[in-house]
Amino acid sequence: MTSSTRPSLDDPALTIPLEHAGIFEPIPLARTERQQEFYGLKDGEMLLNMGPQHPSTHGVLRVVLKINGEQVVDLDPVLGYLHRGVEKIAENSDFHHIISQLDPLEYVSSLFCEWSPVMSFEKLLDVQVPRRAEYIRVLTGELNRIASHMLFLGWYALDLGGITPILWSFAERDEIVEMLAAITGAKLLFNYFRIGGVNGDLNHEFMSRLGDWMSRAGAQLDAGMGLLNENEIFVRRARGLGVLDRETALRMCATGPNLRASGVPFDIRRAHPYSVYPELEFDIPTRREGDSLARYLLRMDEVRQSLRIIDQCLHQMPDGPVMARLPRLLRPRPGRAYSAVEGPRGQYSCYAMSDGTDQPFRLRIHDPSFLHLQLVGLLMPGNLIADTMAIMASLDPVMGGVDK
Amino acid sequence: MDRAFRALIERTFGDLLTGPVRQRHDETEMRIRPGDVPQVMRTLHDDPRLRFEYLSDLAGVDTGTVFQVVYHLFSVVTPDWLRVVADGIPRDQPRIPSITFLWKGAEWMEREAYDMFGLVFEGNRDMRRIYMPDDYVSFPLRKDFHLPDDASRSPGGGVRPMEDATTPADAAAATSRRTATAR
């Protein structure tokens, strides 16, 4: 190789004059009303950038904070660092293959990312899913819900400074993903649901791991949650933080645990039942306070309800095929279909349009984390910088879903 | 499939509908003109017989010839999903009133529709791009979006052959130009 000419730091083209060296954030041209409101700094206010690389934002998220001392006055999230253009890719894929591309959207709860598109496609194609497949979908979905809530627990505690709960909850999560890996072959992006059913029946390893885990799950979860629920520091930090009242939650289109913690008992599994949920008995936990502690406790209640559902699925599961018979080349009639499922973060829905060919004409994925990030800007002002991460963690966003 | 609900919709909105109310599986679909969106949405939200308090989704669609904005709503009154299609937005003037006055959470969904399609929602306080960088010029989800044009203009562009601006003559075939058949 030739002698490498490394750029010299004294090269005038590369140096920034010292007087400008302190200004690192390019303040954008404030074109919209909101931008003018945000980027107009009053006396004593400062813009602080919690950049895309940060130990604690839930993925690549950039948040511009306007702070006055230690207090946050306003907040502007900047998205798009993980945008992969999934909706455009879908227009060039066919109905079977796009399912595996939709897993990495909310990678933590990837079975739900598959579930609602699969339901939309089944509506377009008028496909009847076998009952055993529906039960398997519910069973694995609820396992995924528990795994996702365990991750929420760990992350939430970590953002508040406790480094132990995340490892305990990941031990739980480890067991669950090992179970799911026995039938799906993967630990995070499962790629298990297919149009018309699921890819493969339950096997012996899955059942033995599941039985083993279910016998211990209740006690282990109690121990893990006890570490935080009774901890004075944790409770004092979470109580009264980021209170979301009922009206605001509805106006901001919040769904899932964030909505239910504000007193609205809206759960798609009961409000607009799908799959075999009408045959299963479970409660919808709801809390009134709407603060971070309520959101945390609500998700833990949901874990218990999921355990109930799993138990019932195991007892009620019918025999039969796990996949409907479908042609390899799927050409649905031109039409539109919409279906929504209740994911661990909220309503996860898919709007599919077909134009008669074997490729979707439009695939629109709506995920809840996108809307919940708007809530952060609403709940933050008046709180301290340290609480930014606490509030964001209590809303449980996953940037893969936010950025699609 | 709630027949009574279909009748209710047809009674309430009458001549604001630009097409018949269609129902399939558990969805009810109504089509309106883009200019009527605020009025229709307010009626759906406030009317005590309808009470559509939940906005589930706001999507833009490019049918190849015109744009559409598709809203999905839910109410405790009916078990169906309600789909409101604001049809016939012209490509050269893609403007539609915003519904952020009713649901503030629609702000980001409208920003996304603007980013991906170029649909300008009048009344949205924050009409700027959300996913793509601020200096991006094209609208990716349009059917006539041509990746090489855009990628070559970006700072890191033109590196891979697919992003090469000087594309051969059959580049037009590589883009997806599809048109939805009627329905």
Add this chain to the structure above:
Amino acid sequence: MAAYWSRLSVGSRAFLVIVPALLVVGAVLTVAIALLLGPVLDFLGANMPLVRFVAAATAIIVMTIPIAFVIIFMELKVIAAMNLRVGPDRVGPYGTFMSVVHGLKVLAKEDFTPRGVDVPIFTLAPIVVFASIPLTLLVIPFAPGVFGQDFNIALLYFFAIGGMSVVGLMMAGWASFNKYSLLGALRAAAQAISYELPLTLSVVGIIILAGTMSLNSIVQQQAGSLFDWNIWKQPLGFLIFFIAATAEANRTPLDMTEADQELVAGFATEYSGMRFGFFFFAEYVNVFVVSALSVVLFFGGWNAPFDWPFPVTLSLDPGGLGLGLVFLIALAPVVGTIVLGLPFWLLSSRVSTLKALVIGFILFNLLVVGALLGWAFVSAAWVSGLAWMIGKTFVFVFIFVQMRGTLPRVRVDQLMSFAWKWLLPAALLNIFVTAIAVSILANR
């Protein structure tokens, strides 16, 4: 000549260079010592306090390194155990060399000064933070006679010098030319100042009871048994002191300053390499120092919890054996090795003779060292005192480490309101109650 040199291996080249060099240096040293030893010793003898000071200063600075290494390793392993993990276990037996590797890594990193910083303050900040810690070690009595300096305002000196580290943190935050660092430094300063008051006020009760601020005297007054320790006389004082010390040492749950989930690395964001290492080195030694101070003030220092009948003198007189002593010294290792290696050689077929001898030799050495230590422990007061002191200090270090693994972080405004609204009044209450009690008991 060059041909021979080029055919040698690296090891032999090193040997051929180092051994003659060592011989030359040895010869020069021998001559120098022979000529100068007399005058040097006279000089030192005349200036004993200076010698003592230099020795103490060197000792405490050198002492901080293994202490920090041990605490870092403890933190890694203990928190791992609480997290259902293993912690480091590859580097050295059971991962014990991990701290050394961390130190080397920190030294090997690129150490740059970012553009725009205030260079003199930026460079001095870690030094100021670090310098204050060994200076506080100077007054802590580790054993009877084993302390740096003792003067009658030792406790006041301790708090004064300990507060100097805050100046260093502010310097670091300001000079870094970075908003994160500035915020971190402001928080650090606010926290340190808020907790200085309860910290110093909580030990006023001890000072009233002891009548002096000299740490040596305070420890001596706790001699006796477990029930003579100050913890029984000042429980509230200890509680306040411990909480305030956690804040001063910037440990979880009161470690807002280094909350890396919020502000990347706080005041130390712009530091890399050894400068960064200095900050955290200082923090770990600070943990040891406040633990040591807690033990000295409240838990009896180097006093054993029960009466220890020492010194014990052995009734043996080695000199009386005469020539037999030489035989004893020559034969004991051989006999000990064989005797201790014999069971292994006899009872296991996988152990060869050589291996058995090696095991026996190691065991014999351990036995001899153990016996010597035991004899020193019972016969020399400073050995047993040192052992008790270090043991008790590490109990408190363990408590600090355990708190870090278990508790989440207290928010900065809750932290400050706790200091001003709860700890400060409690400390004042403690002083009043102690003063009243002392005056009542004195008047009786």
